[in-house]
Amino acid sequence: MALSLGQFINVGGMVKDLKSFNFSVYGRWFxxxxxxLCIALGIANLFHVSGVIAFxxxxxxxxxxxxxxEIPFLLKICPLSDNFIEFIKxxxxxGWRCLFYLAMAIIQYISIAVMATSLIVVAVGLTISSISYAVAYTKHQEFQNTNIIKNPTDDDFPHEAVVREML
Incomplete structure (x- = not known):
């Protein structure tokens, strides 16, 4: 039994999320x-010979x-400092996610002052997430987790036996 990406993604949950009209879910998707975007374009911009490298x-x-x-399950399985975990929580x-994404977007918009690069896409993506969380906050929508990624406690989540067989 081979392990595939489809075993970790819940397609039915995606449809349910789309129908919910909860903007916190859309913010999480973005x-x-x-x-x-941040990791890929950050790496791509390391090859500039200017101050853009810092951005x-x-x-x-x-x-x-x-x-x-966005994936709080990783806080439980990765060895991290207590200060970092408290910061993430x-x-x-x-409201807090809106402000967080807005601050991150502003940092990337500042990179335009040095040189216009593909980091503009990162800034726009972060802005879209910020707007989604802002709409959810102003509509007083409850913060909701998405159903795209399966929860490890679900019955159909691949367990150790499948992983061992794969290895």
């Missing part, structure tokens, strides 16, 4: 996209921080 490094760090914010409401 957060997942931002993880990829590329910041983008990579932002991607890793967003990874822990502060962003469990729509």
């Amino acid at each position: 957060g997942y996209i931002n993880i990829i 590329g490094i910041i983008s990579i760090i932002q991607g890793l921080v967003i990874l822990f914010i 502060r962003f469990e409401t729509n």
Whole structure:
């Protein structure tokens, strides 16, 4: 039995999320996209010979921080300091996530002053996440987790036996 990406993604949950019209879910979806954008474009901008390198490094760090914010399960399985875990747990409401993403976007918009690069895409993605969380906050929508990524406690989540067989 081979392990596939489809075993970790809940397609039915995606449809349920779309029908919910809860903007915190949409913010989380854009957060997942931002993880990829921050890391990929941060690495791509490390090859400039200017001050943009600093913003590329910041983008990579932002991607890793967003990874822990949007996928809180990683806080339990990765050895992290208590200070970092407490910092990440502060962003469990729509309002705080809105401010967090807005601050991150502003940092990337500042990179335009040095040189206009692909980090603009990162800034726009972070802004979209911030707007999504802001709409959820202003509509007083409850902060909701997405159903895209399966929970390890679900019955159909691949367990150790499947992983051992794969190895």
